[in-house]
Amino acid sequence: MAQTVAVSPLAPKSYPDLPAVEGVRFATAAAGIRYKGRTDVMLALMDKGTQAAGVFTRSKCPSAPVDWCRARLKGGKARALVVNSGNANAFTGKTGLQQAKFTAEIAARATGAPTGEIFLASTGVIGEPLDASKFEGVFESLVANASPDGMLEAARAIMTTDTFPKVATASVKIGGVDVTINGIAKGAGMIAPDMATMLSYVFTDAPIAASALQAMLSKSVQGSFNSITVDSDTSTSDTLMLFATGAAARRGAPKITTATDKRLGEFRKALDALLLDLAHQVVRDGEGCRKFVEVTVEGAASPAAAKKVAFAIANSPLVKTAIAGEDANWGRVVMAVGKAGEKADRDKLAIWFGTTRVAHKGLRDPSYDEKKVSEYMRGERIDLRVDIGVGKSTAKVWTCDLTKEYIAINGDYRS
Amino acid sequence: MAQTVAVSPLAPKSYPDLPAVEGVRFATAAAGIRYKGRTDVMLALMDKGTQAAGVFTRSKCPSAPVDWCRARLKGGKARALVVNSGNANAFTGKTGLQQAKFTAEIAARATGAPTGEIFLASTGVIGEPLDASKFEGVFESLVANASPDGMLEAARAIMTTDTFPKVATASVKIGGVDVTINGIAKGAGMIAPDMATMLSYVFTDAPIAASALQAMLSKSVQGSFNSITVDSDTSTSDTLMLFATGAAARRGAPKITTATDKRLGEFRKALDALLLDLAHQVVRDGEGCRKFVEVTVEGAASPAAAKKVAFAIANSPLVKTAIAGEDANWGRVVMAVGKAGEKADRDKLAIWFGTTRVAHKGLRDPSYDEKKVSEYMRGERIDLRVDIGVGKSTAKVWTCDLTKEYIAINGDYRS
CATH class of the missing domain: 3.10.20.340 (ArgJ beta chain, C-terminal domain)
Structure with a gap:
């Protein structure tokens, strides 16, 4: 896919400072999947006990990583997220799922997390086998370099035809305690309802159970990512995930187990606004857009x-x-x-x-x-x-x- | 709408000779609806007793002429067809229907046909009131000049962004007697299933009753005009009509009253092929197409x-x-x-x-x-x-x- 050099005229004029989300660290690397001279893999490491929720493409031909994530999400727990650009690992048959599994295994070795708590996404060309062996040795240095401040770089590493990285942040109170919500997204073409060619990851330190996260996310996506379109084309790889490390509990934030908990009022509003912000940024990077x-x-x-x-x-x-x-x-x-x-x-x-x-x-x-x-x-x-x-x-x-x-x-x- | 000068690279290399269809005469004129220096209105005059069938856009916001035709089609009879380009008379409110009625009345005066047997279509800009008074005096000269040979000119008169006129012809036997089927079409953009921005008129001298024509047309359109798309956009004005003058009965062709009549076998096949040919020509004139x-x-x-x-x-x-x-x-x-x-x-x-x-x-x-x-x-x-x-x-x-x-x-x- 052609790389355009210019930045979309609708790009935000500046990026917000992203405060660290307690319990998450990021690292990126150039694994040479397809592009040269740029990062193309990002790792997010999350504290033990991190709760996870996700929504995925409704495509009847989903990518191997989408199949992988759907199956892993049943456990509701996440320790690591690996996203590569350059290759979508979609329409790659059984090999595709094997390479997804292989990626998770390499990541598990490097991070010490169980493979069942490792989430994956791949974005880029469809139909080319992904060579997961390119990740061998890469994850060890990612783990060594992971930092709470690496989130903007992570947003950059998952870009394909995007002309700018997409980030958003919010800070709200739950039970009187400050919690942070940070999000990143990628997407520029193949953007349509029912999730766009779109990857988006949101991280919070709030102590919220997976089921409550899922209920909020499924609702919030309707008015944000499921309400945008660039070209009416739906990707095989669309993924939106929400991770809650729960680290704010150490500072006194109450543990929330249901989405209807009234203490989530502010959080829910902030999540809606943040997802809408990221979705709008995807439209603002719509291929060739001027308006x-x-x-x-x-x-x-x-x-x-x-x-x-x-x-x-x-x-x-x-x-x-x-x-x-x-x-x-x-x-x-x-x-x-x-x-x-x-x-x-x-x-x-x-x-x-x-x-x-x-x-x-x-x-x-x-x-x-x-x-x-x-x-x-x-x-x-x-x-x-x-x-x-x-x-x-x-x-x-x-x-x-x-x-x-x-x-x-x-x-x-x-x- | 911009007029492109060049002819589509996918245009047919030559037009077929259109034999006259007994019982139909055509004339065209420049009424100055919108375009200058080109014909923009066509009249088809049909013999008394001509049977009519039609299918129309499924748009929930149809044009005034579509409303007009749907209502008139209940009678199953046609004496005249008036089509103008340059103005679609769509989204023109009550005025639109008044101007459609006014057009039919002017045509009725000039042709001697009852207004209830006059069919209309307008194609061009949406939302501009059509000034039917421009037709005053025009129809009289159209009637005077109408000729069985004017069909290619008629196809030209209804063009908008089309780069070539679309015509097709077939000759088949019914009960051992030769009958002719001629068709014209226009359309280049706003082309999508459920009828395209598309006008098409098919004339035959076969003696076939309106109900049988309607049954054949409704079936045949599925595999032809309802199976093409240029840009997924559906017009407010799509119209396909089939007229049978019955003039071949004078040469011994049997009168057909039901679509299941076995003597229609050849006719039905020819109609299917002719509609498909015209539908393909519309695609071949798809705006900007090269393939x-x-x-x-x-x-x-x-x-x-x-x-x-x-x-x-x-x-x-x-x-x-x-x-x-x-x-x-x-x-x-x-x-x-x-x-x-x-x-x-x-x-x-x-x-x-x-x-x-x-x-x-x-x-x-x-x-x-x-x-x-x-x-x-x-x-x-x-x-x-x-x-x-x-x-x-x-x-x-x-x-x-x-x-x-x-x-x-x-x-x-x-x-």
Whole structure:
């Protein structure tokens, strides 16, 4: 896959300082999986007793590491996470699972953790066998160098076509005690609902049991990573995991065993915001993007209908190319609403670009100021709002525009 | 919408001679709806008693002419067809339906046909009111000039971003008597299943009742116009109609009243082939296309599953950009199979480009000749075949590649 040199114009202007999460250490190395002259493997080491939760791609052809993680997650415990870029270890048959197991075994030897508590992910080319023997000897030095401060470097090591590392942090109180939540993510193309080509890992020192983590994560992903799309294509490798070391218990944080525990109120909000932040960063690194687009659907018959219509808009090549062309082409929005197949009443539909209503009651809004809208469309952020007019349900999804650069990144190469 | 000057590289090298269909006459004119210096309205006049059938967009926001036609089709009779380009008369509210009615009334005055037997279509920009008064006086000269030989010109008059007119013809026997089937189509973008941004009209002199025509058309569209996609976007205006003047009865052709009549055997086959030909021509004029792609899915659990997987492949931007880049990137095909959400077994999947099997049993085919495949990918036609390995159902769909030119056509303009 072509590596673009320039950083996305929608990249954050600066990275937050990531405070250490007690109980987690990071290290990265260049194992030479595919890329040269850059790190391509990261190891996260976690304290004994770390609780784990995860959600994975709904692809019917998942990668070997996804199969591996799903099976290991039943135990709810994690000691190490190994992520490599350059090779997805997907569609690699039985060899793929063997190489995943082999990777875990090498990591287990180096870290002393049981293989059942080692989680894996691979991202990069599909269909090429992963040669796990390249990790031999690498993990020992990773363990030796692991540091609580290595998280930004870890975010860099898992990049593929990403143009910037994606990180986020939050600090909240549980039972009056400060806990930290840090997250990293990667993803730029093959990004669609039901998890994107996307890896994201969130670490906290809060003492929260695996089942409670899982319940929170499964809920939070709906409004964040499952509400973004770059190109409607779903990866075989999508993985989002949440690890809680529990180290804050030593400072008096209460142990939480259920997701409904009221002391989680602040934590839950911070987790939602952090996942949304990371998901937005993935969209902001959408291949070839120049505009960040928020699509809001209101007045739908059900929440599912609202989301379906929102994605029909966000995935429409004609809507996305119009936005790239800085044209408030609401006719294409009507088209996308119509094709979603959900209940809609053409003569009740209203459409806004930014704060300007461009269409309502099945007609162009006669009073709208074209000059104002044209100026708005030149901006970097486009808010597109549609009121379907048939119910009370809403949805919000995020996408980017579709430019020639997307085609260049995904078509102008020879593999 | 930008008009591209060049003709699609996938355009047919020549047009067939269209024999006259007894009982139909065509005329075209430049009514100045939007375009200048080109014809933008066509009239087809049909003999009294002409039987009509039609299928229309499944968009929940259909255009006013689609609403008009659906209501008129209940009578099963047609005397005239009016199609304009330049304005879709879609999302134009009550005014839209008024202007459709007004158009029919002007046409009725000029042709002497009842308004209830006049069918309409409009294609072009969405959301602009259509000024039907532009047709005043135009229809009289159309009626005066209508000729059985005007069909190729009619195909030209309904073009929007099309780079070539789409026509097809067939001649078959019913009860030993020759009958003719001629068809025209338009469409280049906003092309997706459930009818594309696509208008197509088929005329025959065979004496077949409306109900039988409808049954044949509804069936035939599944494997033709409902099996193509350019960009996954569904238009508000898609219309396919089949008119039978019955003029061949004067030459002894038997009157057919049911679609199951055995004497329709040849006709039915010819209709299927003609619709497929026109549908392929639409794909071959796909905006910015350089390659014609046939996607065959075998071994699926059901016909619906096969078609869903086939469209997941045919609509995948990553598959389509890879084909544009002449890369046999079967990893992206695996991704598309996985995202379709239908039953699949990663370890039974097999994939072919042309006659070369590139992957099987969940692995790259170790014996495949990369040089041969690379050469194949440089061709103009790409056959992509996938065996899912879980059942016996098959589907075939057609699409084109996704190039920067598509973005240019749909993004590089100001409206």
